[in-house]
């Protein structure tokens with residue numbers, strides 16, 4: 001396997017995990033424009049002024065022997081097995097791991113990203129005013145709570161076309177409503193808005209559906225599902241290009257227990273690790289195993305002092321059991337911290353990661 005060159009596109013939870021697990025077995029180049037890994041699940045903390053939610057990539061990759069190329073992939077040529085980058089390089093590969101993640105689907109090209117979270121912070125410093133969060137899913141809920149709790153100068157409104165926290169149990173949803181209202185958030189459910197310009201407010205954050213970053217895959221003729229994610233088999237190989245693996249938010253993954261996997265940190269981690277196992281098996285002439293994944297809980301922060309841990313069945317449907325309040329906030333913080341701990345472990349002892357339940 002030493003002669004194989006694996007290119008991993010994207011150093012998010014999925015791509016970084018795949019790269020770290022592959023590093024002892026093959027030559028790995030990780031392509032991502034950023035010098036640091038961004039804890040994307042902390043973007044709302046960045047928006048209210050947490051100084052840093054990043055970790056230098058070097059500290060994780062150098063020790064593992066991974067080459068990090070700080071560039072943006074601009075094209076994939078599957079026939080020639082090479083990619084191009086925005087700094088004019090052409091990189092050949094034997095196997096490609098496509099891990100370019102997702103962004104919020106924004107009608108005005110103002111996706112909710114690390115850069116826009118930093119801009120939002122600057123805007124909040126210019127207060128007072130009213131900020132409207134559009135989207136009543138977990139991203140919108142976490143952001144609205146964080147801002148309402150910490151930014152006294154701002155009145156927060158949350159608009160959603162359906163019910164807030166639609167995937168939660170009745171008890172979980174009630175806790176979200178009560179906590180947000182207690183923080184002063186004005187909730188407008190059942191209202192659909194098409195564009196930020198349609199809302200009379202001082203600032204808007206669009207936090208509706210996520211969309212996969214698969215423009216490069218589509219341009220290369222790699223098969224996508226109707227939702228725009230790369231179609232993969234149970235071992236996470238592209239169904240149209242078996243030399244390409246797709247993981248994380250960019251891939252349309254299904255498991256027998258969980259069904260179609262939603263975009264999430266947990267599924268990104270698990271799929272990144274699993275694609276590495278598949279690739280290692282493939283090059284050793286063994287049959288790769290199918291991905292096994294089942295959900296256990298959804299962890300939601302409601303500011304720094306409150307939270308919700310919603311227990312779910314294997315298929316992500318909510319159970320009635322929830323943990324609320326300060327204990328839930330502390331649990332959520334530990335879960336978020338554990339993601340960075342697992343990446344550090346993967347850099348030190350890549351094989352150990354496959355033993356962690358829900359990751360390997």
Ligand SMILES: Cc1cc2nc3c(=O)[nH]c(=O)nc-3n(C[C@H](O)[C@H](O)[C@H](O)COP(=O)(O)OP(=O)(O)OC[C@H]3O[C@@H](n4cnc5c(N)ncnc54)[C@H](O)[C@@H]3O)c2cc1C
Nearest residue numbers: 010011012013014040072073100101248249263264265268
């Ligand atoms: C505000 C917010 C809160 C969230 N909270 C939670 C949560 O509590 N729990 C949870 O499970 N999930 C949460 N999520 C979802 C979770 O963050 C994503 O599912 C997860 O980040 C997906 O990981 P990924 O590796 O597939 O993609 P990403 O983390 O998006 O990483 C993609 C990487 O690709 C890089 N990239 C993009 N384009 C290129 C290119 N052309 N060339 C090279 N590199 C490129 C990017 O720089 C990035 O490093 C949240 C998301 C947001 C936005």
